[in-house]
Amino acid sequence: MxxxxxxxxxxxxxxxxxxxxxxxxxxxxxxxxxxxxxxxxxxxxxxxxxxxxxxxxxxxxxxxTGKVAKDAIPVVDDRAGGVVRVNAKGGFAQLAFQRGLPLLVEKAKRNGIAALAINDCVHFAALWPEIEAVVAEGLVAFAFTPSHAWVAPAGGTKPLLGTNPIAFGWPRPGPYPFVFDFATSAVARGEIELHRRAGKAIPEGWGIDAEGRSTTDPAAAMAGAMLTFGGHKGSALSIMVELIAGPLIGDLTSAESIALDAGAKASPIGGELILAIDPAGFLGGEAAQHIDRAETLFDAVVGQGARLPxxxxxxxxxxxxxxxxxxxxxxxxxxxxxxx
Amino acid sequence: MxxxxxxxxxxxxxxxxxxxxxxxxxxxxxxxxxxxxxxxxxxxxxxxxxxxxxxxxxxxxxxxTGKVAKDAIPVVDDRAGGVVRVNAKGGFAQLAFQRGLPLLVEKAKRNGIAALAINDCVHFAALWPEIEAVVAEGLVAFAFTPSHAWVAPAGGTKPLLGTNPIAFGWPRPGPYPFVFDFATSAVARGEIELHRRAGKAIPEGWGIDAEGRSTTDPAAAMAGAMLTFGGHKGSALSIMVELIAGPLIGDLTSAESIALDAGAKASPIGGELILAIDPAGFLGGEAAQHIDRAETLFDAVVGQGARLPxxxxxxxxxxxxxxxxxxxxxxxxxxxxxxx
Known part of the structure; x- marks a missing residue:
C-alpha cells in the first residue's frame, strides 16, 4: 500500500x-x-x-465521544509513606502520571519502595513511556492497567478481562534500560482487527467465538472473546492486573469499564498502578555493583543469539x-x- | 504403581x-x-x-551435600522505611521468612507497601505458603525467586534462567484467598524427569536439545534446556525474576547459583523477594468495600465455568x-x- x-x-x-x-x-x-x-x-x-x-x-x-475531560486538572494525594494517588479527573493518563511522578520518586528513594495509583483516567497508550520515566531516576519500575473486557479467562467462554498489559523496567548503564511491556492477551486487539480488514484467518489460540469455540475467523473472535497468552498462567496474570490496578486502588475492572463505555467505543477508563523500587533501599552503597552484575545476565541472553525485549x-x-x-x-x- | x-x-x-x-x-x-x-x-x-x-x-x-547450614540463625536487618532484609545465613528459607514476616507486615501497614528480601537461603518449596501467610494479614502479596539455570531465554539455545516462579495472593472473605504460584518455565523440571523415568515423550515446547533444536526426548531436554511458558512474554517475566530476586537484593542469579552448586545437585541457593501491599494505604476506610468488589470478578470467572487458580x-x-x-x-x- x-x-x-x-x-x-x-x-x-x-x-x-x-x-x-x-x-x-x-x-x-x-x-x-x-x-x-x-x-x-x-x-x-x-x-x-x-x-x-x-x-x-x-x-x-x-x-x-465526550468521554474524556479535555481540561481535567489532576489532583495529587499524598497518602501513606509509600503511596501516592493521582486523581486524573477523567482526563488522559499522561498528565496525571507527570504530576504524580516526582512524589513517587521521592517516596521510593526515602522508603526503598513506593506505589503510584492513577485513578479515573483515560488510557490509550503503551506503558513503557511511564516505565522509562521511572527507570531514568535509577529505580526499578512496574506498571499495570486493565482495559476493556475483551478477553476470556482460561477455561472460560466469555469476555471478562482486559488486554491488561504488564510492564517492567530495570536501569542499565548507557541510554537504554531493560524494558518490557506486553499485553496478557495472546495478541493486541488491533492485530485481530488488522486480520479482519485484510480478510486473513487468525491462528488458533488468539480467540474463541461467541459460543466459546476456538476460531480462526477474526470477526468471530472480535464478537466472541480473545484469549490470554500462555494458557492458565497468562490468565492468572491478567486477573492479577484486574485486581491490583482495579479494586486495590479503588478503580474499575475491565468489565466495569466496558459497561461504563456503553458502546461508545472510547478508550478504556480506569486506573493504573505503578510500583517503584530503589536498589539502594536494599543495598545502600553497594547497589551500583549489583546493578552492574545484571549486565552479565543481559550479555548471556544476547550472547546466545536471543534478543532482549x-x-x-x-x-x-x-x-x-x-x-x-x-x-x-x-x-x-x-x-x-x-x-x- | x-x-x-x-x-x-x-x-x-x-x-x-x-x-x-x-x-x-x-x-x-x-x-x-x-x-x-x-x-x-x-x-x-x-x-x-x-x-x-x-x-x-x-x-x-x-x-x-553439606550445602545447607543446618543450624543457621537468620539475621533480620531493618533497612529503609519500606524494606526489610533477612540474611538466612545459608539455611532453609522458611525460618528466615518467619523471622522477617512481622516487620514486613508492620512496614506494609505503616507505609502502604513494603518489601522483604531473603538472602543467602536454600529454596526447595513452593511460594504459596509464604503468599498465604502475608495475605492472612489482609495484605496483597507477590513473591519471586530464581532457581538453577535450566531454562533458555526465548530465541536462545542454552540454559541461563531458572524455573523462576511468580506467586501472587489477594485476600478474600472466608478461608481461601485468591492465590497463584507458577513456574515461568513451560513446566516444572520434575515433570520432564517423570516423563524420562516413564520412557514417555514430552510435548513440543517444553525443551530443546543441547544443539538448541526442539525435542520431544525428555533426556535430551534435561541435557539441553527447558523453555519458558508463553514464548517471549514468559521469557521476559523470567528475566524479571532473575533481576528482582537476584541483583536487586544483592543475591545470586540462577546461573550463579548453579555455578556455585558445582554439580552437587543440591536445591538452589540464593534470594527471594516478597512484596506486600496494604489496600488501606490507597483507600483508607474504603478498602473493604473495594476488596469486596473483587468478588464480582471471581464470581464471573467461576460463573462461566473457568476455575480460579x-x-x-x-x-x-x-x-x-x-x-x-x-x-x-x-x-x-x-x-x-x-x-x-
Missing part, C-alpha cells in the same frame, strides 16, 4: 508540532496536549506504528533520532485532516 | 510428626525443623504431591483436614527410612 516514495519524512520536532496542532484543534487543554504529545512522539520515534501519530486518530475519536524499539529510536521518521502518506493526510 | 490398598492413610498431625522425625534425624536444628515441617504439611494437605512428604527426600539429599488445592485442603491424606506405601517407606 505504501512505498518509500509515498512516505512522508518527518523530523521528531515535526511529529511533535503535528501532534500539538491536531490535539489543540480537538479542544484538548495545553498541559494535556504537551503530555500526550510526548507519548505520541515517543511511539513514532521507537517504531511502534500503532502508538505513534496513528494514535492521534484514536485520541480524536475518543475525544469526540525492547531491543528493536531502541534500534528504531537510534535511527529516528538520526534520520527522522517515515510516515505513510495516507496516515499523514488523515492526521493533517484533524488539524483543518 | 500404587492403589488405594497400598496407600497409607495419615492424619496431618502424623504427617507433621513424620516430617519432624525425619528432619531431626538429618541433623537439622529444631527451629528449622518446625518451619520446614509447616511447609511439608501444607504441601501434603493441599494435594501437591511433589511438595508434600516427598520433599523430605529432596531435603535429605540437599542436607547430605488454587481452586483444586483448596478442595484438597478441605478433604485433607476432614479425612487426612493418603500417601503411597513406597513413598511412606522411603521417608520412614530417613528416620531409621
Amino acid at each position: 505504501t512505498n518509500q516514495q509515498s512516505d512522508v519524512l518527518l523530523s521528531l520536532d515535526e511529529v511533535a508540532a503535528l501532534s500539538r496542532a491536531a490535539l489543540l484543534r480537538q479542544g484538548l487543554a495545553e498541559a494535556h496536549v504537551e503530555a500526550v504529545t510526548a507519548t505520541i512522539v515517543a511511539g513514532e520515534r521507537d517504531g511502534c506504528a500503532s502508538h505513534g501519530i496513528y494514535r492521534l486518530l484514536v485520541c480524536a475519536d475518543t475525544l469526540k 525492547s531491543q528493536r524499539r531502541f534500534e528504531a529510536r537510534k535511527r529516528s533520532l538520526a534520520e527522522g521518521v517515515r510516515v505513510p502518506r495516507k496516515l499523514y493526510d488523515d492526521v493533517l485532516a484533524l488539524v483543518r | 500404587t492403589n488405594q490398598q497400598s496407600d497409607v492413610l495419615l492424619s496431618l498431625d502424623e504427617v507433621a510428626a513424620l516430617s519432624r522425625a525425619a528432619l531431626l534425624r538429618q541433623g537439622l536444628a529444631e527451629a528449622h525443623v518446625e518451619a520446614v515441617t509447616a511447609t511439608i504439611v501444607a504441601g501434603e494437605r493441599d494435594g501437591c504431591a511433589s511438595h508434600g512428604i516427598y520433599r523430605l527426600l529432596v531435603c535429605a539429599d540437599t542436607l547430605k 488454587s481452586q483444586r488445592r483448596f478442595e484438597a485442603r478441605k478433604r485433607s483436614l476432614a479425612e487426612g491424606v493418603r500417601v503411597p506405601r513406597k513413598l511412606y517407606d522411603d521417608v520412614l527410612a530417613l528416620v531409621r
